[in-house]
Amino acid sequence: MAGIVVVFDFDKTIIDCDSDNWVIDELGATELFNQLLPTMPWNSLMDRMMKELHDQGKTIEDITEVLKRTPIHPRIIPAIKSAHDLGCDLKIVSDANTFFIETFLKHHGIWELFSEIHTNPSFVDDEGRLRIFPQHDFTNTKSPLDCNTNLCPPNMCKAMVIEKIQACNTDKKFIYLGDGIGDFCPSLKLKNGDYLMPRKNFPVWDLICKNQKLIKAEIHQWSDGQEMEHVLIRLIKAISTEETNNGDSTQIVSVKLWTIPVTAH
Numbered sequence: 001m002a003g004i005v006v007v008f009d010f011d012k013t014i015i016d017c018d019s020d021n022w023v024i025d026e027l028g029a030t031e032l033f034n035q036l037l038p039t040m041p042w043n044s045l046m047d048r049m050m051k052e053l054h055d056q057g058k059t060i061e062d063i064t065e066v067l068k069r070t071p072i073h074p075r076i077i078p079a080i081k082s083a084h085d086l087g088c089d090l091k092i093v094s095d096a097n098t099f100f101i102e103t104f105l106k107h108h109g110i111w112e113l114f115s116e117i118h119t120n121p122s123f124v125d126d127e128g129r130l131r132i133f134p135q136h137d138f139t140n141t142k143s144p145l146d147c148n149t150n151l152c153p154p155n156m157c158k159a160m161v162i163e164k165i166q167a168c169n170t171d172k173k174f175i176y177l178g179d180g181i182g183d184f185c186p187s188l189k190l191k192n193g194d195y196l197m198p199r200k201n202f203p204v205w206d207l208i209c210k211n212q213k214l215i216k217a218e219i220h221q222w223s224d225g226q227e228m229e230h231v232l233i234r235l236i237k238a239i240s241t242e243e244t245n246n247g248d249s250t251q252i253v254s255v256k257l258w259t260i261p262v263t264a265h
């Protein structure tokens with residue numbers, strides 16, 4: 001059993017879009033969303049949009065159908081299944097919400113492969129309306145989460161989530177995959193011996209390129225699902241081989257993959 005925890009971001013990492021925008025756009029509510037965006041926090045707006053859609057007669061089944069056809073690269077699900085088959089403990093840390101993520105994962109038959117999903121809570125109420133809440137509610141206290149970088153949204157600092165996962169998995173190596181600005185803060189928490197897989201040319205990649213000295217983990221970029229699968233599986237196999245060989249007291253040359261260039265282009 002590999003002592004590896006693989007942490008996936010969801011939007012633009014597992015799926016190939018932002019799930020909030022996908023649902024809003026597909027249900028024809030983009031204009032109202034854009035109108036309200038300057039006036040309220042993101043999670044409150046998503047909750048409000050679910051009310052508007054419910055009032056318009058859009059059902060939870062309509063939302064489910066949209067989520068089932070969320071764009072995803074065809075190699076992502078095989079990559080997740082292989083990582084699980086190789087014995088990794090899979091987790092998701094995302095600023096989407098439980099309903100969107102679970103509906104998507106269950107539709108693709110991969111929900112049970114994840115041991116934990118950390119995201120904004122959501123549920124379907126008695127009237128069939130989807131309610132969405134912030135993981136950290138700052139609306140009453142007016143105090144967003146304390147975050148070292150100030151790059152995280154006020155409702156979620158993924159570094160805090162990663163620290164909790166690390167505390168429960170002290171003897172494991174981590175592989176973290178992400179694309180967004182909110183994935184930079186948790187990247188700083190990864191340790192020597194961990195691996196960071198930023199999506200090339202996405203915001204977290206730019207931040208990592210500019211701040212490589214702050215990153216202790218080994219960095220391996222990826223561009224699309226095919227490359228993600230390739231890099232992830234090679235990394236898992238390399239770590240597992242190293243573990244096995246160390247157990248036999250055999251010295252092996254560590255398998256190094258390509259790293260990202262020092263400067264972003």
Ligand SMILES: Cc1ncc(C[n+]2csc(CCOP(=O)(O)O)c2C)c(N)n1
Pocket residue numbers: 009010011012018020042043093094095096153154155180182
């Ligand atoms: C101030 C502010 N602006 C925007 C957002 C929303 N937001 C930003 S990135 C993203 C996708 C993250 O999903 P994942 O973590 O799975 O990539 C979402 C939903 C927010 N919460 N606060």
Ligand SMILES: [Mg+2]
Pocket residue numbers: 009010011012013178179180
């Ligand atoms: Mg993302």
